[in-house]
Amino acid sequence: MTTARTKFALPPFFCPVDPAIHPEVDAIENRAIAWIDELEMYEDSSRRRHVLKTNSAEFFSRFSPAGRAENVLLAAKWVYWGFAFDDVRCDEGPLSEHPAAFAEMAGRVQRVLEAPQSLDAPDDPYLRALHDIGLSLRRQATPTQVRRFIDAHRAWLHGVAWQVGNQARGVMPQLNDYLAMRLGSCGGFPTMALLEIANAAEVPAHEMDHPAVRAAGESAILTAGLDNDLHSYRREQHDRHADQNIISVLAHHEDRSIDDALAEAVRLRDRIMHVHLRLSEQLLPEASPELRTYLAGLKAGVRGNIDWALRVPRYSTEHEPAVDGHPGFSAAPSDPDPAAPPVPVIRWWWGELRDR
Amino acid sequence: MTTARTKFALPPFFCPVDPAIHPEVDAIENRAIAWIDELEMYEDSSRRRHVLKTNSAEFFSRFSPAGRAENVLLAAKWVYWGFAFDDVRCDEGPLSEHPAAFAEMAGRVQRVLEAPQSLDAPDDPYLRALHDIGLSLRRQATPTQVRRFIDAHRAWLHGVAWQVGNQARGVMPQLNDYLAMRLGSCGGFPTMALLEIANAAEVPAHEMDHPAVRAAGESAILTAGLDNDLHSYRREQHDRHADQNIISVLAHHEDRSIDDALAEAVRLRDRIMHVHLRLSEQLLPEASPELRTYLAGLKAGVRGNIDWALRVPRYSTEHEPAVDGHPGFSAAPSDPDPAAPPVPVIRWWWGELRDR
Numbered sequence: 001m002t003t004a005r006t007k008f009a010l011p012p013f014f015c016p017v018d019p020a021i022h023p024e025v026d027a028i029e030n031r032a033i034a035w036i037d038e039l040e041m042y043e044d045s046s047r048r049r050h051v052l053k054t055n056s057a058e059f060f061s062r063f064s065p066a067g068r069a070e071n072v073l074l075a076a077k078w079v080y081w082g083f084a085f086d087d088v089r090c091d092e093g094p095l096s097e098h099p100a101a102f103a104e105m106a107g108r109v110q111r112v113l114e115a116p117q118s119l120d121a122p123d124d125p126y127l128r129a130l131h132d133i134g135l136s137l138r139r140q141a142t143p144t145q146v147r148r149f150i151d152a153h154r155a156w157l158h159g160v161a162w163q164v165g166n167q168a169r170g171v172m173p174q175l176n177d178y179l180a181m182r183l184g185s186c187g188g189f190p191t192m193a194l195l196e197i198a199n200a201a202e203v204p205a206h207e208m209d210h211p212a213v214r215a216a217g218e219s220a221i222l223t224a225g226l227d228n229d230l231h232s233y234r235r236e237q238h239d240r241h242a243d244q245n246i247i248s249v250l251a252h253h254e255d256r257s258i259d260d261a262l263a264e265a266v267r268l269r270d271r272i273m274h275v276h277l278r279l280s281e282q283l284l285p286e287a288s289p290e291l292r293t294y295l296a297g298l299k300a301g302v303r304g305n306i307d308w309a310l311r312v313p314r315y316s317t318e319h320e321p322a323v324d325g326h327p328g329f330s331a332a333p334s335d336p337d338p339a340a341p342p343v344p345v346i347r348w349w350w351g352e353l354r355d356r
Numbered sequence: 357m358t359t360a361r362t363k364f365a366l367p368p369f370f371c372p373v374d375p376a377i378h379p380e381v382d383a384i385e386n387r388a389i390a391w392i393d394e395l396e397m398y399e400d401s402s403r404r405r406h407v408l409k410t411n412s413a414e415f416f417s418r419f420s421p422a423g424r425a426e427n428v429l430l431a432a433k434w435v436y437w438g439f440a441f442d443d444v445r446c447d448e449g450p451l452s453e454h455p456a457a458f459a460e461m462a463g464r465v466q467r468v469l470e471a472p473q474s475l476d477a478p479d480d481p482y483l484r485a486l487h488d489i490g491l492s493l494r495r496q497a498t499p500t501q502v503r504r505f506i507d508a509h510r511a512w513l514h515g516v517a518w519q520v521g522n523q524a525r526g527v528m529p530q531l532n533d534y535l536a537m538r539l540g541s542c543g544g545f546p547t548m549a550l551l552e553i554a555n556a557a558e559v560p561a562h563e564m565d566h567p568a569v570r571a572a573g574e575s576a577i578l579t580a581g582l583d584n585d586l587h588s589y590r591r592e593q594h595d596r597h598a599d600q601n602i603i604s605v606l607a608h609h610e611d612r613s614i615d616d617a618l619a620e621a622v623r624l625r626d627r628i629m630h631v632h633l634r635l636s637e638q639l640l641p642e643a644s645p646e647l648r649t650y651l652a653g654l655k656a657g658v659r660g661n662i663d664w665a666l667r668v669p670r671y672s673t674e675h676e677p678a679v680d681g682h683p684g685f686s687a688a689p690s691d692p693d694p695a696a697p698p699v700p701v702i703r704w705w706w707g708e709l710r711d712r
Contacts, residue, residue: 099455100521104533107518111536111701118700138567147565151507158510161517162463165456177460180467205561209503211494344474345467 008258010230012330014270016277017303022061024069029057032076041084041129053313054083062304063191063297064198074136075194081129082187083314085109086160089126099165106157114150141197144205149197152189159184166244172252173244179222180345182246186228188221195297201290212279213291215349219276220298222346224305226269230262231309263334270333271341273302275349278338282354364614366586368686370626372633373659378417380425385413388432397440397485406443409669412436418660419547420554420653430492431550437485438543439670441465442516445482455521462513470506497553500561505553508545515540522600528608529600535578536701538602542584544577551653557646568635569647571705575632576654578702580661582625586618587665619690626689627697629658631705634694638710 022028033052042048056079064072089095095102112118112127113134122128137146162181166173173181196203207213229246246268250261280295287295309315310326340350378384389408398404412435420428445451451458468474468483469490478484493502518537522529529537552559563569585602602624606617636651643651665671666682696706 099459100524103455103459103517103521104527104529107514107537107540108533110514115536115701116704117707118704120700142565143567144561144565147570151510154507154510154514158463158466158514158517161459165459168456171460173460177464180471181463184463205500209498209500211499214503344476345471348472348474351473 008233008262010327011263011266011334012328013227013306014273014330014333015303015306016329016331017299019303019307020062020065020300021058021304022065022067022069022072024072025058025061028061028069028073028076031073032057032080035077036080036129039125039129039132041081041125043088043125047084047088050087051080051084054080055308055312055314056080056083059304059308059312060191060194060198062308063301064195065300067198068200071140071198071200074133074140075198077129077136078133078194079191081126081133082190085126085130086187096164097168099161099168102161102164106161110150110154110157113153137197142202145193145197145202148208149190149193152193155184155189156187159186163244172248174253175249176343176345178244178246178249179343181244182225182229183218183222183346186221186225188224191224192217192221192298192301195301196290196294199293199297201293203290203294204288207288207291208294211348212283212352215352216276216279216283216295217298218346219272219279219349220302223269223273223276223302226265226272227302227306228309230265230269231315233262235315267333267335268341268343271335271337272346272349274333274336274338275340275353276302278353278355279349364589364618366683367619367622367690368684369583369662370629370686370689371659371662372685372687373655375659375663376418376421376656377414377660378421378423378425378428380428381414381417384417384425384429384432387429388413388436391433392436392485395481395485395488397437397481399444399481403440403444407436407440410436410439411664411668411670412439415660415664415668416547416550416554418663419657420551421656423554424556427496427554427556430489430496431554433485433492434489434550435547437482437489438546441482441486442543452520453524455517455524458520459517462517466506466510466513469509493553498558501549501553501558504564505546505549508549511540511545512543515542519600528604530609531605532699532701534600534602534605535699537600538581538585539574539578539702542577542581544580548573548577548654548657551657552646552650555649555653557649559646559650560644563644563647564650567704568639568708571708572632572635572639572651573654574702575628575635575705576658579625579629579632579658582621582628583658583662584665586621586625587671589618591671623689623691624697624699627691627693628702628705630689630692630694631696631709632658634709634711635705 036042036048036051042051057076060072060076060079064075089102089105095105109127109130112131116135116138119127119131122131137149141149159181163185166181226246232243233245233247246265247258247261250256250264251258254261256264276298280299283295284292340347392398392404392407398407413432416428416432416435420431445458445461451461465483465486468487472491472494475483475487478487493505497505515537519541582602588599589601589603602621603614603617606612606620607614610617612620632654636655639651640648696703
């Protein structure tokens with residue numbers, strides 16, 4: 001990784017998890033598309049195409065390969081919604097550089113989810129669709145699962161608000177800030193909160209709220225978030241703005257070459273995946289069946305996110321195909337150091353390990 | 357209330373709840389002040405005076421009159437912190453009109469609470485104090501109580517971000533938006549989440565996450581939030597900026613006089629308090645002892661907030677004393693209409709009533 005290269009190529013992903021996908025993925029996709037059309041969750045046919053090309057049904061069918069189809073469909077609807085909202089309102093839309101307007105919109109969005117029957121004149125296609133998802137959630141999930149999803153959703157918007165604020169001021173955050181921000185902004189909290197809904201297996205509160213389980217959840221989420229940074233880096237190079245991204249952060253603040261920043265990003269990402277796997281191993285022997293299902297879902301999510309990303313048009317550009325060949329998978333972390341990296345906002349995860 | 361008046365006078369508060377205060381309030385206050393001094397949670401002696409004059413120990417001693425003293429102290433520390441932070445960073449400080457900088461700061465603040473041992477060089481007195489509170493929380497509260505407080509804390513910052521965004525753009529929100537924003541920005545979520553910690557009585561998840569319990573919690577929080585609007589309106593009239601406030605919102609958008617807006621605000625507030633009391637009544641017969649304690653705490657909180665506000669220097673100005681005589685309490689709502697008011701973001705609370 002130290003030689004100069006003209007092309008940005010991904011190294012293998014450390015992810016000792018088997019691939020899997022829900023057997024009803026095609027039916028789930030068709031039903032999700034029918035719902036998107038019914039609610040007109042787009043402004044025009046070009047946006048519709050863009051939404052469908054996120055392959056969100058495939059995405060969540062990989063997260064929950066043995067889930068209840070009806071609930072995997074519900075999760076997939078939210079993923080379609082999340083990508084559409086992200087593109088139109090967060091990453092590239094008119095609000096992406098206007099933190100004040102974003103805060104108002106995020107407040108309205110969150111409340112539409114929290115408060116059933118709270119939309120009188122649903123002329124906004126995104127509010128309308130999210131409100132509908134909220135009503136379905138209340139029918140198909142338990143009150144605790146609904147509450148967890150609502151809180152996770154707010155954690156996502158909280159992270160995106162930080163990202164939008166940085167973008168508005170042209171701030172490239174330091175690594176410590178970036179990881180705290182990215183943990184929320186990547187959308188992993190609501191996505192992973194959908195696992196126990198899709199699998200129809202509510203994790204008891206004393207387990208879900210246990211610090212080691214929370215550390216396992218956060219570390220899986222950040223692994224996937226950094227993976228998405230790696231996938232999207234190439235695409236973003238072609239966009240007009242220099243997005244906040246683990247590679248940009250390391251290149252900017254540590255004066256590294258892109259190749260060097262990429263290698264460092266992968267080392268950090270692998271250490272995070274590694275602590276996730278160790279926490280998960282540690283928790284399994286005493287876990288309830290529901291917690292086992294949840295922990296398996298976190299791993300399926302990290303793996304499924306990679307498999308999805310390597311195919312999805314979202315991470316390719318007109319100039320370059322999705323990947324220069326499959327980077328493959330690795331069974332060992334590129335950095336085997338078992339200790340916490342020097343990043344204060346995440347090091348408590350390592351403190352939850354019993355064998356450290 | 358329809359005649360012109362030169363002075364802004366509060367009508368009686370509809371709050372059929374007895375006053376109460378923790379017997380160890382003085383010791384709690386002394387210990388809280390010692391902690392504030394130990395951590396130097398202020399920039400100078402003037403700020404120190406300002407922080408102490410929030411009477412936060414008295415405040416929370418009213419919320420939890422039978423709580424475990426050690427835990428009431430912890431709750432009081434957070435209330436002192438919250439008021440100090442609010443004044444310096446939200447309402448009046450340099451970030452109060454800079455939504456991008458606020459989002460970054462809110463992200464850091466929230467992460468300091470979420471991630472134990474995440475501060476290396478705690479030179480910021482507010483981050484330092486909140487981090488310390490987070491460590492104490494993990495020693496004195498259950499994992500589920502800690503998680504609930506963390507989520508509630510984020511809900512507060514989410515609301516304040518919206519408020520800051522409006523302030524930056526000079527937006528006076530419509531009533532529906534304002535109530536969604538105020539529910540979060542008033543700080544009631546974290547304050548009420550401290551109840552079950554102060555009382556050392558964890559409410560089981562199947563109760564706490566039940567929609568009727570959530571509606572009871574939200575309606576108590578918004579009642580207290582609107583009460584604080586009434587208390588602070590006079591003070592804010594003397595400040596340079598016209599703060600977002602239920603009275604300003606009604607006066608601005610419905611072209612009402614201040615007297616008329618005040619009366620309308622009180623009617624709305626009373627209907628909200630009324631639905632809270634009805635929900636609480638409905639829940640009590642089947643409630644666990646812990647839920648009973650929590651519901652009693654919500655009522656004590658609404659009442660305690662009023663008793664505290666009528667004495668605290670925070671709501672007086674140099675120009676006017678705290679109150680023109682005590683407005684007193686009323687046993688009946690100024691508007692007895694039992695139906696939901698025409699405000700979409702809150703009407704689902706009435707949908708949780710069985711006897712509607």
